[in-house]
Structures are given as structure tokens and as C-alpha cells.
Amino acid sequence: MDTMTLEQYKNLRSGRRKRNKYNAKQTTYNGVRYDSRMEAQFAAHLDKQLKAGEIDKIVRQPHYVVLDAGETEYGVKYNKVIYTPDFLVTYQDGHQEAIEVKGKETRDYLVRKKLFYSAFPWIPLKVVTYTKRTGWIELDELKKLRAERRKAKKAVP
Template identity: 25%
Template sequence: MVKINSKKRIVGGIIFDSQTEGQYYQHLTNDPNVKHIELQPKYTLLEPFKIRCSKCKGAGTMPSSKTDRKIKCNTCSGTGMKSRQAWRYTADFKVTYMDGYDEVVDVKGHANERFPLVKKMWERKYNQELIVVKKVKGEWKRG
């Protein structure tokens, strides 16, 4: 996903997608309550699935436009079903604290129009709040 006005930043030998993300990583590394920081954890929001092919109406075959004989549907390769890819989300950090509590964090400078849906899907699937942090007037705010 493309970030708005983002510039790559190297912090501790790690390349971050934005300056804000790098600054938050520094903030986390300086927090004595943080035990472990996982970078760019990946999550599946929606598993891959199949849908009925609309071109052949799920039959897997359709009449040839030249001979009118039944031929294999080229859209679904004759299966009658089309595959849809999984919907995946990559967070910025997964933070584990000294007391064993962990949270997933997304650092936002500017949120795109898709993010509220991603956040809601993630929270529904993983039964945990997706923490969103922003830097406001030099301080990290959870939003």
C-alpha cells in the first residue's frame, strides 16, 4: 500500500515505510515495559474462497459461439467456480510487554479510506483492539 507523503527512514539498521513509523519504533525501543517488538506482522482478514462462475452459470461448460457445441468455460477452466484470493493485512508492529500483554499497532500519519474497514475486519476476526497511534504536537496519541 502506498503511503501519503512518506519517505523511507532507516532506524537501527531497519528500513521503515515512513518517518513516523521509524520514530514510533524508536519510542518503543526506549520503553522499559516493552519486551519484544515484531515488525510488519501479517494477518489474514478473509480466507480465500470460491464463487460460482457467472459466465457459465456454474456449469463449467457453455455453447461455442461458432459451433453451438458445449465447450469448457475458459473463465473458470471448466470447474464452474472462480477463486478469490485471501484478504491480508500487514500491521506496523506487534508489541509484547513485560507482563505478557501484547497489542498490534498501526502508525498513521494519514489514513486512507480503506483503513476503517480493515480495522473493523481485523478486530472482528482477532477479538482485540487494533491500536492506531498518531504523533500530535510531538506526543504519541492513541486514536
């Protein structure tokens, strides 16, 4: 049986990259590294809208402090909580939307979304995803479409 030295093992491990929890692969588009291929594809979609004049400005990963640092009445200190949507889009008429690109909503994201809405109720937060059937679609709309399809499928004997 062949054995491996500690140094050989470390060299073997150093060549591996830690996989993303959701198998998202970092992708570079226009010289900018995005956390997922879907996010980079949406950036390309936004660039097309920018060139067409539908969008006035795109900000990538703006930071919002949704909860300031503080201390509980029992003396427990906590750090500030920052929410970072994927994009902040400003349209020609001046209104803004924070946009999050997601394959699915996670529990962690649902909590952050609620914190964002409580701190910034005037900024709409749009969650988008991509499917071959619909193209870019809001996640809530996709959920409704899928529910309707399941209902129709059950109705057919």
C-alpha cells in the first residue's frame, strides 16, 4: 500500500477549490467577476437595456446597512448587518430597483429580504431567475406559473 507524506497531501489539497454550496461557478463578464454564471448573464442583459436607453444607471453590489451595530439590554454586543443585492438599477424616470439574481430562495435570503424591506421600504427588491421556457422572470411569477401547471396537470385525468 502506497502512503503519502503530509507535504504531498497538502499539495494535493491546495490544487482543489472549495465548491460553492449551490454549485455556482464564478464567472467573469466585461472584466468583472460575478458570483455565478446566472448573475453574469443578467449583467449582460442589463447592459443591453442600458445601451437601448431603458436603464439610466447600473450599480453592482451596493451595500445597505439593514441593522446597525448595538448592544442588547443584557450587554450582548452585535455587529451591523449589511445586505448586498446583486444590482441597483436606476431607470430613465428616476425610480430605482434593487435586483437579486437567484436560482431559488433560501431561508437566509428570506430573512435578509425582510430586514431590507424594514430598513428601506421605498426601494423595491426584485428577485429574478432564468428559465429556458420564460427567459428572465421574477421568482414570484415563476412560482405562480409552476403552481398553475401543477394544478392543470392534476386536473387532467
